[in-house]
Amino acid sequence: MSNFNSTLLDNAHRLHFIGIGGSGMFPLVQILAARGYSITGSDVNEGSIIDTERKMGIEVFMGHKAENIANADLIVYSAAISPSNPELQEANRLGIPAVERSVLLGYITRLYPNSICIAGTHGKTSASAMMTQVFEMAGKDPAAVIGGKLPLIDGYGKNGTGREIIVESCEYARTFLHLAPSISVLLNIDADHLEYYGNMENLKEAFYRFCLLTTDTVVANADDENTCSVIHNLNRHICTFGIKNNADYNAVNISEYRPGFFSFDVVSQQNPITHIELNIPGYHHIYNALAVCSVAHLCKIPSHWIEEGIKTFHGAGRRFEILGEVNGITIIDDYAHHPTEIEATLKAAKELQFNQVWAVFQPYTYSRTEMLLDDFAKVLPIADHVVVTKIMGGRETAENYTVKAEDLTAKIPNSTCVQTFEEAKDFVLSHAKKGDLVLTLGCGDIYKAAHLMLK
Numbered sequence: 441m442s443n444f445n446s447t448l449l450d451n452a453h454r455l456h457f458i459g460i461g462g463s464g465m466f467p468l469v470q471i472l473a474a475r476g477y478s479i480t481g482s483d484v485n486e487g488s489i490i491d492t493e494r495k496m497g498i499e500v501f502m503g504h505k506a507e508n509i510a511n512a513d514l515i516v517y518s519a520a521i522s523p524s525n526p527e528l529q530e531a532n533r534l535g536i537p538a539v540e541r542s543v544l545l546g547y548i549t550r551l552y553p554n555s556i557c558i559a560g561t562h563g564k565t566s567a568s569a570m571m572t573q574v575f576e577m578a579g580k581d582p583a584a585v586i587g588g589k590l591p592l593i594d595g596y597g598k599n600g601t602g603r604e605i606i607v608e609s610c611e612y613a614r615t616f617l618h619l620a621p622s623i624s625v626l627l628n629i630d631a632d633h634l635e636y637y638g639n640m641e642n643l644k645e646a647f648y649r650f651c652l653l654t655t656d657t658v659v660a661n662a663d664d665e666n667t668c669s670v671i672h673n674l675n676r677h678i679c680t681f682g683i684k685n686n687a688d689y690n691a692v693n694i695s696e697y698r699p700g701f702f703s704f705d706v707v708s709q710q711n712p713i714t715h716i717e718l719n720i721p722g723y724h725h726i727y728n729a730l731a732v733c734s735v736a737h738l739c740k741i742p743s744h745w746i747e748e749g750i751k752t753f754h755g756a757g758r759r760f761e762i763l764g765e766v767n768g769i770t771i772i773d774d775y776a777h778h779p780t781e782i783e784a785t786l787k788a789a790k791e792l793q794f795n796q797v798w799a800v801f802q803p804y805t806y807s808r809t810e811m812l813l814d815d816f817a818k819v820l821p822i823a824d825h826v827v828v829t830k831i832m833g834g835r836e837t838a839e840n841y842t843v844k845a846e847d848l849t850a851k852i853p854n855s856t857c858v859q860t861f862e863e864a865k866d867f868v869l870s871h872a873k874k875g876d877l878v879l880t881l882g883c884g885d886i887y888k889a890a891h892l893m894l895k
Contacts, residue, residue, distance in 0.1 A: 452513035454512050455478070456514070465516070515531045517538060542615035542618050557623070561630040567627055574745060583600035585597040586756065589757030613636055616646075626647065626658065626661060626664075635807035652676070681733070700791030701717075721788040774881055782799075807841070827867060
């Protein structure tokens with residue numbers, strides 16, 4: 441798939457971004473604007489990202505119209521843009537090249553001597569944000585493209601003057617095969633996006649091809665069975681991290697220094713590297729931190745900066761993000777949308793000292809809900825109370841599927857199904873008590889329910 445066009449930006453001076461207000465587009469805009477490209481864009485909603493872009497001197501049009509692309513040498517569009525978009529149609533008519541965002545991101549990774557591309561079914565955003573924090577605090581001034589907002593840089597990424605670019609690398613529709621990693625990171629491989637891949641073998645094959653793009657080192661989780669099968673016999677330099685299995689970097693002396701929060705020592709071939717204290721809850725974050733430690737150590741970042749960067753990392757946006765408190769009830773929002781992620785997040789929540797944990801879950805896509813229904817039904821009851829909203833179709837339409845949110849609540853004792861976020865808010869706030877934790881879960885727009893509760 442990596443039909444990379446090395447001349448993509450050679451003759452392009454004026455770039456037009458369709459969907460320029462998206463969090464995935466903004467870091468690319470920042471990087472290319474800093475390199476002297478003239479940029480315009482369009483979107484359908486105003487927002488804080490567009491405000492910032494306008495302050496950078498970028499002309500942003502509201503609404504998509506054919507005339508918006510006048511004088512552009514290259515059109516960049518997000519995956520959400522339909523082929524019938526008038527600006528895409530006009531580009532086609534005028535013969536102006538148009539590329540999807542992930543293709544341009546692949547080109548951008550080639551602009552930096554050291555591209556660190558972080559892949560995996562779970563944990564990509566947290567690990568990418570944590571990695572950026574470590575490199576930034578160590579004075580490396582990396583460029584970054586992250587799927588969540590990192591408070592330290594107040595954004596979803598940044599332009600950097602350093603040698604590194606840190607990229608969250610998404611496996612959906614094989615988009616990570618456009619990238620050019622010098623260091624690739626494999627956090628884990630789990631059954632997800634099977635509506636696209638069909639089966640686990642195809643998914644693993646995509647990760648294998650991603651690893652083959654690596655020019656320097658593949659950093660991989662030695663405790664993850666699917667990851668191990670992908671790197672087995674891989675003709676690349678491999679560095680491993682783990683807790684249970686012997687690896688190049690191991691976490692030892694793991695302890696819970698306060699409920700839900702872990703500390704540990706990192707050793708390499710029995711040699712001490714650094715001591716880590718996590719300020720994000722959940723055992724699963726030990727793996728994310730280990731991946732960051734491994735890469736940072738390979739890149740010769742001093743141990744005290746690794747320790748300090750991770751210790752001061754309090755999470756990325758929508759990753760166990762504490763939004764506030766209402767009537768003594770704590771509201772936290774999390775992006776978890778796959779059973780494995782939900783299990784890890786709810787276990788972390790239960791470790792904290794709250795009276796009761798409420799899970800308010802929005803299933804995302806009919807195919808995933810249908811395929812993983814029993815798995816969702818198994819993990820959601822880790823919470824004391826479960827509320828399920830209607831399924832958000834995303835790129836799918838309800839007519840093609842029979843599955844409903846009620847099919848999930850039917851499998852979970854004492855759970856509740858609601859149709860709207862307003863109903864979710866009313867139900868939770870009339871039943872939850874002071875000292876409880878309410879956790880909104882999902883990769884759609886369930887965070888709106890959390891914000892309604894806070895209002």
